[in-house]
Amino acid sequence: MDFKDLAKEISSRSKIKINRKNIERLLGALRKTKLPWELVDLSDFPVPAVFESMKVLEEKEIISISDAGFKLTARGKEVVKDIHPVEDISCSDCEGRGITLEKFSDLEKKFLRVQKNRPGAIRRFDQGYVTPKTTLSRFAVAYERGDVVGKEIILLGDDDLMSIALGLSGLTKGITVVEIDKRLTDFIQETADKEGFKINVQTVDLRHPLPKEHVKKYDAFITDPPETIKAADAFIGRGIASLRAPGSAGYFGFTRREASLTKWYDVQKLLLKYRIVFTDIVHNFNEYVNWGYEEETRAWRLSPIKVRPRKNWYRSALYRFETLDGFRGNFKDYGEENIYEDVESSTT
Numbered sequence: 001m002d003f004k005d006l007a008k009e010i011s012s013r014s015k016i017k018i019n020r021k022n023i024e025r026l027l028g029a030l031r032k033t034k035l036p037w038e039l040v041d042l043s044d045f046p047v048p049a050v051f052e053s054m055k056v057l058e059e060k061e062i063i064s065i066s067d068a069g070f071k072l073t074a075r076g077k078e079v080v081k082d083i084h085p086v087e088d089i090s091c092s093d094c095e096g097r098g099i100t101l102e103k104f105s106d107l108e109k110k111f112l113r114v115q116k117n118r119p120g121a122i123r124r125f126d127q128g129y130v131t132p133k134t135t136l137s138r139f140a141v142a143y144e145r146g147d148v149v150g151k152e153i154i155l156l157g158d159d160d161l162m163s164i165a166l167g168l169s170g171l172t173k174g175i176t177v178v179e180i181d182k183r184l185t186d187f188i189q190e191t192a193d194k195e196g197f198k199i200n201v202q203t204v205d206l207r208h209p210l211p212k213e214h215v216k217k218y219d220a221f222i223t224d225p226p227e228t229i230k231a232a233d234a235f236i237g238r239g240i241a242s243l244r245a246p247g248s249a250g251y252f253g254f255t256r257r258e259a260s261l262t263k264w265y266d267v268q269k270l271l272l273k274y275r276i277v278f279t280d281i282v283h284n285f286n287e288y289v290n291w292g293y294e295e296e297t298r299a300w301r302l303s304p305i306k307v308r309p310r311k312n313w314y315r316s317a318l319y320r321f322e323t324l325d326g327f328r329g330n331f332k333d334y335g336e337e338n339i340y341e342d343v344e345s346s347t348t
């Protein structure tokens with residue numbers, strides 16, 4: 001079967017550019033799972049295109065779809081017979097992140113205790129936070145790269161509670177959080193007061209330029225933007241504006257669940273124009289806890305089978321970069337514009 005034609009048809013129906021490699025991966029994933037959210041996780045391309053693919057494959061009698069899930073037909077088995085099933089062979093200790101938490105067992109205990117009372121994710125701000133192990137692993141990577149000890153760090157949006165992990169470590173020079181959700185700024189401030197670390201917390205809408213007092217002040221920033229080009233430009237661009245000098249570092253997450261590689265290319269290209277250089281991209285580093293409002297999302301409406309995810313399925317890559325001489329940030333004002341949704345996004 002010609003996967004190129006199949007990819008063309010799915011691209012035209014979903015308006016998301018996919019290619020024969022995506023189809024090959026999807027068919028390999030179908031040999032491993034019959035459940036929609038696991039299939040998206042293993043296939044590694046945007047939800048709307050994966051679910052459109054299932055409709056096309058059903059029409060071509062390659063799969064059948066029932067409440068129990070997707071099943072390869074006799075024709076389907078013939079089509080996939082030479083395709084390798086997708087295999088997860090990442091390290092079982094670090095879950096493929098390439099970093100150990102051994103040095104931070106006290107911090108881990110404290111963080112696990114403190115985060116238990118965190119505010120739940122809400123749809124209004126497109127929230128969906130990462131697992132505590134992910135937050136701690138991000139901390140460990142930043143520590144290892146020299147971006148924590150004695151450094152001034154800013155968090156642009158912090159439903160992942162990175163500021164609390166940093167504060168509990170006692171290793172930074174200063175921590176600032178700019179975040180739109182008052183439930184979170186209150187929780188972070190109260191935790192800092194209770195646990196005895198200093199923090200500067202401010203309610204800020206990142207659609208607007210960063211308040212002046214944060215411009216060119218920090219050694220590192222961490223953010224996890226919604227997956228549109230505009231939101232990436234706003235959140236990461238404000239982050240770059242906050243950095244003090246060449247050699248400062250930025251961290252962000254970007255997924256394949258809501259962004260095709262064409263969007264990845266566009267985002268990388270626009271960030272390179274700010275004169276930064278990528279130092280790390282770690283595949284599937286960030287694992288998100290299912291956010292609880294799945295049934296209200298476009299992803300749910302598009303899914304051919306209405307079942308809730310049985311395990312976490314949304315993951316993103318961890319990006320790190322450093323600033324070069326002449327770097328600059330983003331001071332564009334997006335007003336009240338909805339910068340959070342596009343044709344590839346689906347979980348808001």
Ligand code: SPD
Pocket residue numbers: 126127128129224225226227253254255288291314316347348
């Ligand atoms: N809308 C719920 C899922 C939100 C996950 N956001 C991940 C952002 C990664 N850049």
